[in-house]
Amino acid sequence: MIRTALAMAGLGGLVVVFCTVLGGTALVTGTGVLAESGLRSHVAADRLAGADVVVTAPQTVHQDEDLSVALPERAVLPAALVSELASLPGVTSATGDLTFPVAVTDPAVVPLAGHGWSSVTLPGAASITGVPPTRPGEVALSADALPGARLGGDVQLMAGGHPGRYRVTALVGKPGAAHVPPSRQRDPGSLRPDAYFSDATAATLAGRDAGPRKGTVDLVALRGGGRPEALAQEVRRHLGDRYEVATGAGKGDAEVPGAAASRALLLVISGSLAGITLLVVGFVIAGALSLSITRQRRDLALLRAAGATPRQVRGLVAAQGVAGALLALAPGAALGYLLAGRFGDLLTGLGALPARLELTWSPLPAVAAVLLMLAVVRVSAWACSLRASRMPAVAAVSEAQSEPRTPSPVRARAGVLLIVATVPLSSVPLFVRSDAGAAGTALTGVLAVIGLGLSGPWLVQRGAGLLAGRLPDRLPAPAWLAVANAHGHALRTAGAVAALGMVVTLTLGYTLTQTTVMAAAANDLAEGTRADLTLTAPALGGLPRGLLAQVRAAPGVAAATATATTTVLSPYREDGRTKIDSSPALVLGPDAEGLVDLGVTKGGLSGLTGATIAVADRSAVVGEERPLILGDGTRVRARVVATYARGLGFGSVVLSRDLAAGHTTTSLDDAVLVRLAGAEPLAAAWPGVEVSKGPAGGGVGRVPPEVWVNLALLAVLLGYVLVTVANRLVASTAGRGAELAALRRVGATPGQLRAMLRGEALLVAVAAVGGGVLLSAVPLGLLGLGFLGRPWPAGPGWLLPATALAVGVIAWLAHELPGRRLLRMT
């Protein structure tokens, strides 16, 4: 049976199935690795390696029937817990640990991480030379912090936003401490050299001796004699579920909550990738199988005539598909792991993912991909063989001989319905002006192309029929034949048109959606930023505390305000379940008015004091109270004082500075926006502070790494589609030997047949580009209307011609090369 199946499929059919399944398995496995890493990966525990058990405040917020949302800002716990836990049986030592940004500012800026002296042994056995810092002006440095540092010498530090001179009392050697390249220093999870202060000084510098975080620590690290897991049990029994108790790999997440939270990005990416990948892979595999089966319809019909039951025919077809697929599964999965690794590197390189966050490698994604692929192949094979297997044997033979089939009207109607159904879907950007609103645009284009694939044969037959009726009588025979073939072999032509049309909509839809959203955000930022300069200090871990006052006092400055970015979670009820929406939020004070123009529609920014917010939500009412969860998990109720329009550029929520104070990890500002008086440049300069023109800072409006990731994914997906489409077209042309031979006998010269094939390629390319453009025009036009106020998207002008050219070249090569080979043989 298998032998028969393989013999009938022929090498061409098997190769097409093999290639599509290979790529499909790779894409699904890769997506799976990203998804699994989003769920299960851990930041490597470095600084807490020496602790047995780490206790932190909860760093996640629960939502019903969904994954918990990770909090990017450090949730603190009371310092009193340290002594409480120290008295537990089995605990030999308990350390309240703090981390705050520190940087050497002279002679060069070197970012450090500040801690209290009691944390010095948390990474493990340390080699300490010198004496512990005990007074406010003393510090102990990692040996790798500053090459010139020596015991007893002075260093100029910016610690917790406070500048000061410190005497080095000790140097701490840390085995295996890695040098951090400058490109990674902005990475929140990257390892920085440590600076240790006396515990009291550290608490002051970290803002724990007064203010909203008075008397708190970041985490409590415990050590005991026995097994860490047993100790963790003991601690959990004592604390209940108020706090998180971590051991082993989980300690890494406790160490850098921001880095741990960023792995949620992996889930977002894999989630958005999964839908489109499965759609495309399913479409491509179904197309490949249908091509392979159409080529042997006659053989299948003869098998039926020779006594094969419909079930046996379906089994045979399925065996072919599975055989082609089985060969591809293992290399495909291997390729998928490779692909995921490359993507991880890309994300890390973009700064979207901390370098310390390692992808999770398990066989799970490969197993899932393999099962999924086999299922897709089985279902596609079954659907493709249904027609040949169900009809009476005699009818099957005669139908197989009457080659051009009439396209099924049911199929055509289903396709048209699908295309029509995408129109309301693509109108979402008109009403939701956010990334989420734009998310569906590209997908609707792809769905519409699948509709085109269904209704294609009928459309092609009609279109080519109309064209054939209008052709001038003296048209050269090859051109006339090309049109007649497109009309007569509508199924074959439509398959090629839909596959290439998919390339066009994928490219246009995905790229232009990204560029349009980016353009809209850039517009928002450009129109909304009234500042001439933006001051940031990424190397210092945040802006020095006195900087805003100094900037305001500097000559030439007309106005200045400080901003920060954080994350805010909005709980909402959906079908009686609690859900959480996470969005980036800008922190502004009432003094932002005149420097930042959010496009306020109701209320005003001057009211941004106390527990207040502004929202980019048209339905919001000024004065209403909204429940919010701040980045560290604190639940608050905030009054809406303004609504604004430029949510794409500035984020959907703006928090008042008062509300955000004490709820961010560093509690430092990220940027100072400055408006200059006249043409006078800013005269003053501060070490470690970068000055940029225009709206560079703020962080909310810059090109999000997801854009690059999406474009990179698009490239991979496109490569897959292109290879499989070319493969399929070549197989389709290569199957036309008999037809070309018949034409040769009737009197066509080889040149005429080559011209005919070129004509068909041209028709296919024009129809694919035309159809693809038409189908992406609606969603992209609506996106442009919603986001830019004009009915076309923003993006590079060369994209469409380049795509059309690529499609044309592929169509031409896929007809020309196998055609030449066939003509040499006849």
Place this chain on the structure above:
Amino acid sequence: MSVVTLGNVTKRYGERVALDDVSLEIPRGRFLAVMGPSGSGKSTLLHCAAGLDVPTSGSVVLGGVDIGELTETRRTVLRRKHVGFVFQSYNLLPALTVEQNLTLPLRLAGTGADRAWLRALVDRVGLGDRLRHRPAELSGGQQQRAAIVRALAARPDVVFADEPTGALDLRSAREVLDLLRELVDELGQTVVMVTHDPAAAARAHEVLVMADGRPVEVLPQPSPEALATRLTSLGSRLTPVGGS
């Protein structure tokens, strides 16, 4: 005067000799049948004479030109002008309508169709109401009659027919043979037909009998019975006659 002249034509397929030094003149305005056992070279003879294939050695003069000298394209053009061909399997293109199939050779030649001539032919073979149909919607006999019209559309010097009745039932076969004979008798067309059916061959003016790649004899207007006997004796012989 002959339409096609074969001079010392030999055709080899690898080791196998399909035509062995054949010289033949096909006279104008006659219905010639070619018979012989399987493998006697009758189809190869037809393909070489029609310019569908090139001989390994020897000359085939068609329309005054030796086709052995021509490129593939020039040979196709010459064939289009001088030769009509009718195949056992009709060779109608399934994607085209009957009418499109009929005019296809003319389109390929870049000459306009002689509408009146085509109309007359179509009416004569009784396909006037089937022009917009696809070949698959026609019976075998109708398809073969359409193929004959196509072969005649360019007014060729000679029509070659390779087992034209091989796939047809008795009635359809008789209709097709009647048609071929009428073309010769009424229009002065030259027809060369390969067949292994003695009854079909009996409708021709002469029957050329072939064996082992060579013409053995020419029988003028033989009866089907005489032909059958002659063929049986040829088929049962173990040693080649006249072969070297």
